[in-house]
Amino acid sequence: MDRQHRVAGALIGSAVGDALGAPFEFGPDGRFSARFPSPARGVATEMCGGGTLGWEPGEFTDDTQMALLLAESLVERNGLDGADVFDRFRRWAEADPPDIGLQTRAVLGSCLPWDTAAAEHFRAGNRSAGNGSLMRNTPAAIWFARAGREATMDAARRISALTHGDPAAGEGCAIFHEVLRVLLAGGDADAAVVDALPLVAAEHREKWARVCAPSWRPQDATEGNGAVWPTLGSALWALRNSATFEEALRLVIDLGGDTDTVACVTGALAGARSGIAGIPMRWTSVLHGRVPGFEGRWELPDLHLLARRLDGHRSAQPYAPPTSHDLEPAEVAPGVWAADLDGARRSDRDFAVVSLCRTGGRFGHDVQRLAYLVDDDTNPEVATVLDDVLDDMAALRADGRRVLVHCFGGASRTGLVLRAWLMRTEGLSAQEATERVAARWPHLGLWNDSFTAALEEFGRR
Template identity: 30%
Template structure:
């Protein structure tokens, strides 16, 4: 794939994720009924309610922890080289939380990440600190791994996902869910469409489920495939109800990650539509939107995303994102070798 086309897909993944994140920012943690009462049907960026538990005070179009941590992970990946630097990553997360607190934000580290970092600060080794992390924090920020790692060999991609999960989300469910998202992004970046990306995601989830500390919960690969089948061919309103009632939209990986793939199915791979659908689900709307629209953006490219909406994003430096994207592309090229990747 030509450099320009590859960069278009990479930027589509990162900026698509930001669109989904920002659109879901004011509706996160709210019920579908509350969202409808406040906004009707969210179709564009809106400011959060004054009493919102985590988003209050943010302007319409503001990104949240989903995008900020994804970009942070991308930078740590580039700086780490071949071996992921866990200490640098943990310190970067701590610095990030201090920074967002200083900005007056209420959207701080998620439950699994917070527990793990507290454990590390108390002397627990990084490989043990994440043994209880099963929420969606790893999946929400994993897109840069999918960008950096070639589509094949899939076990190498999944191994890199597991490596980045070790300190905070070192469980079978979290690794499987993050592997699914990273694999979908990687296939999109290589030129694949969203349907092919979904299939690749299921294969990656199967591999990821064998890694990390086993925790109880539904099989991620099976749940992703089931969630997409559940909504296939359904009208949007009916599909949303099925996602809310049956798949679930909470922070648990086995709810929000299959929900994101279901949203991708309903939207037929349209990145903005995925963001809109996710924002109206209720629950962890910003994370579901960031994951779903990031995967859709990887499969479509930045040039296919709504440029007017991108211009409305708040709190993101597009030029800085582009520099990170170029570094991740260079890393991907070096791993793939000449002529071995991105021929789709």
Template identity: 40%
Template sequence: MDPDRARGVILGLACGDALGRPVEFNSASEISAAHGRLDEMVGHGTWNQPAGTITDDTDQALCIARSLVERQAFDPADIAARFVAWYDSGPFDIGRMTMRSLSRLKHGDTWHEAGQHVWEQSREGQNAGNGSVMRCPPLAIPYASDWDHLTEVSRQSSQITHADPRCTEGCALLNLTVAGLLDDADTPLQEALEYVGSDAPAELVTALEPLVRDDAPATLETSGYVVHSLQTALHDGLRAETAEDAIVTAVNRGGDTDTIGAIAGAVAGARFGASQLPAQWVAALDEAAELESLAEELTTVG
């Protein structure tokens, strides 16, 4: 595996997250009015944090990556415990389903029960957020060549907080696509869809199949709904001509900018490598050194 592209997955995710953080929940027109085309790390804005600040997307990806490296295997109970410790630290940004699931973990649910219980108690429209797909790409690095195992661990990593099949299979499809990119697949998304097959919910397949055909949907939505986030982020991550353009395009669409930027960044990072990310973006990340180190160590896990 090309170590530059492994680092690209992790650093691309963090750069997309941090670039999108100050404009999260803004519309495309609001971003344009305030920044023109936002292509540099800026401070304040949504959550009122310094430039380059990461959010829950990268924080949880770090929990997964640290666990993989320290345990030298996928350990969902350990990852769940790290999520709870992060939750207890008082993060400024946390998704609703994630918060409810981590609260249940604190009160005795096991890692495979918490997300299931929250999902069963959530009505349609509030039960399939993007909170697990945004954090899952670190898994694609150690298991890039073992698609059976990568599919299983991707689903389980989602199950901790997001048990809806659109989320569990969304994580599998995203990670298989990233793994394909790391392995120089010609049609990574198509191969991922074929591998998951009928396990993927029809709504997810219907949203992603046009991307395989280079047939862009008329409208790319930017909500926190997992199907919207994956469709838009994969569109930008797979089609852009540079890693920078993938992330900038995704973020400037508005909406759930940090998460769609993070997913697009992980995909583009796998395509182009960390060396193709703007150096000033990476320099703005306080966590850059650890992210780079973890990415390299992830290649030796398993």
């Protein structure tokens, strides 16, 4: 898998977990599965919004807000500038965000200097090993990953210490940094923990070894999951006991308690493991939010761009798609239509749109799903994306929606999905499906050999 797929998976997976878990925060265990016993792929999904603070569906919380502030500081200052990060955090806190941890609020509102505020809070006898520094660390883990184990663990401690004076929190962040560094390289999380533990401060090593051990379970926790130990321990537990991003997130949200933060941390690790293609598009498509005290609204394309910049592509710019041919939508199968980028953008608003390319932003349709599919041979999991798209299409059709599928030119990626749809719904062979689509959509493109191979494999499955 290309590294950039894993980097995007980590950053966006973290925000997905945050937004997905937010409505269930401080609730009992099992609430998520009780409400969603099976995947909700239609017009209404598990990105349901609500909760005690009335989040919008897909809206991220303070976990991601602080992560974005850290990320922008790293990119703009070309490295870690503790004073700048702290100033951004303080400006955010002064703007009265709807959700902010008690400890973080106390430190940022103390009027003490950036390099002593958290330490003084801890020295005064306040509990300081919450998960508030762990939840925001994914951008820094990405940024420092190429610098190696010791450098990334040291950076994690320094970032944690800006708001959390207890060294135990910093050691948890250091382990998280190293695990994410290894996952981004395609390695194993448990092996990363083993290698990280000798670098953990001696007075904290035994407890972190116990919480991060493969035998540990959330019910073994001695603190609530608002503390740093069970948050990271639960994320690692979910990673071991799941095969997919979706399974991992369901496990940790069903634990109850501090669901947004535990899911945020889990989402980063599971997203790095699966890559961006492994995160359900019904969740990524609706991600959004604002950072109080700062201008602008964040959406999925902004997070993709930020992921590239954090991973070393400093000059990456927002994507502005060129003009396509503006092909008029055409019905290729009952209730399933095809178009190109501009044809879809200008289509009737009652379409449920499935976008298979970068769009430069949302269209304004009530339902728009944004799939991650590249028109070359670098897609690590075409089958995973194809299953995700087809399952959502089926659910949207069951909800009575006309589904409009498009990519930039309406040719190759669009053709792959349309042919797979006919194979699944009508039992056609790959050749029969190709002939049917070509007869109804003359813009079909067949140049991508990896798509041809994926379609043949789809037929065998």
